[in-house]
Amino acid sequence: MLAVMKKEKAKGAVVSDAPIPSIGATDLLVKVKAASICGTDVHIYNWDGWSSNRIKPPMIFGHEFCGEVIETGNMVKGVKKGDYISAESHIPCGYCYQCQNNQMHICQNLKILGIDVNGCFAEYVLVPEICVWKNLADMPVEIASIQEPLGNAVYAVLAEEVTGKSVVVFGCGPSGLFSTGVAASSGAYPVISVIKHEFRRKIAEKMGADKILKTGEDQVVDEILNVTNHEGADVVLEMTGNPDAIQQAFRVVKKGGRVTLFGISSDPVSLDIANQIIFKGIRVYGINGRIMYQTWHKMRSLLQSGKLNPKPVITHQFSLSEFEKGMSAMTAKDRKCGKVVLFA
Ligand SMILES: [Zn+2]
Ligand SMILES: [Zn+2]
Numbered sequence: 001m002l003a004v005m006k007k008e009k010a011k012g013a014v015v016s017d018a019p020i021p022s023i024g025a026t027d028l029l030v031k032v033k034a035a036s037i038c039g040t041d042v043h044i045y046n047w048d049g050w051s052s053n054r055i056k057p058p059m060i061f062g063h064e065f066c067g068e069v070i071e072t073g074n075m076v077k078g079v080k081k082g083d084y085i086s087a088e089s090h091i092p093c094g095y096c097y098q099c100q101n102n103q104m105h106i107c108q109n110l111k112i113l114g115i116d117v118n119g120c121f122a123e124y125v126l127v128p129e130i131c132v133w134k135n136l137a138d139m140p141v142e143i144a145s146i147q148e149p150l151g152n153a154v155y156a157v158l159a160e161e162v163t164g165k166s167v168v169v170f171g172c173g174p175s176g177l178f179s180t181g182v183a184a185s186s187g188a189y190p191v192i193s194v195i196k197h198e199f200r201r202k203i204a205e206k207m208g209a210d211k212i213l214k215t216g217e218d219q220v221v222d223e224i225l226n227v228t229n230h231e232g233a234d235v236v237l238e239m240t241g242n243p244d245a246i247q248q249a250f251r252v253v254k255k256g257g258r259v260t261l262f263g264i265s266s267d268p269v270s271l272d273i274a275n276q277i278i279f280k281g282i283r284v285y286g287i288n289g290r291i292m293y294q295t296w297h298k299m300r301s302l303l304q305s306g307k308l309n310p311k312p313v314i315t316h317q318f319s320l321s322e323f324e325k326g327m328s329a330m331t332a333k334d335r336k337c338g339k340v341v342l343f344a
Pocket of ligand 2 (some may be wrong): 092093094095096098099104107109110160200
């Protein structure tokens with residue numbers, strides 16, 4: 001089969017031939033229809049500090065996809081040949097404390113598809129049954145392929161209710177744009193989107209942002225306070241990992257509000273915990289993955305209602321063999337790119 005492989009411990013990847021994986025008792029063999037490129041895949045491609053410690057070449061990467069079940073292992077019960085599925089990329093062990101307490105997404109022995117085991121940038125991928133999400137038949141494949149990252153946004157935004165609340169979203173990458181859409185479609189007002197790349201302003205508008213501010217400008221905090229009656233926002237979502245944005249998030253949250261952190265900073269960030277968390281009486285959430293499977297059910301409702309339309313975030317579509325073109329779009333300096341979908 002055709003596969004995008006990380007063959008060497010170095011920058012880059014190759015589109016090459018690989019054996020079709022052989023199935024285990026609790027696995028499904030899935031024919032990939034569409035897969036999307038994540039920021040994590042860019043890290044793996046670039047072979048940065050994180051990926052060189054975690055990834056063991058040769059391997060196939062990619063973890064966001066949809067496809068059709070071709071074969072089922074002999075212990076698989078709930079999925080059958082022909083099912084149209086997407087998948088959780090977080091593979092839980094099933095027996096640790098977290099797995100036994102409805103927190104499989106942060107399993108102690110967590111493996112991640114396309115990071116710790118072979119992934120979906122290929123014609124076929126193996127998926128354990130516990131990770132399967134069955135799609136409705138009429139879902140377009142490009143939408144089905146981006147549910148894993150969209151689910152991060154659903155979890156981040158809806159960690160608490162947002163209806164009738166002011167929401168600030170820091171970040172205009174796919175996670176930030178998806179979060180803007182989830183907040184707007186869930187009845188938040190106003191939704192204030194703080195963006196870095198001008199190209200993404202239009203996308204943020206289409207996702208339902210009521211006000212768009214440019215990051216990196218000192219007045220961003222003042223502007224948010226102006227828009228929120230000088231009280232600050234009820235909800236602040238930090239989707240960038242940028243230390244300045246993280247600090248601004250705590251400055252613009254209302255007393256008694258909440259900050260949700262999803263963006264990953266490469267270094268520790270210092271915060272004025274006394275003044276910005278304790279005396280403000282706020283709640284802080286860390287978001288990793290998606291709650292299995294409450295988040296997926298919420299996402300299905302939002303998508304089916306037609307209120308949440310993630311399509312504007314998908315800016316590029318290529319075939320799997322054009323992987324390099326997709327990676328170039330993702331890493332271009334001007335970031336004239338949202339989500340890139342590859343068709344297998
Ligand atoms: Zn991802
Ligand atoms: Zn576990």
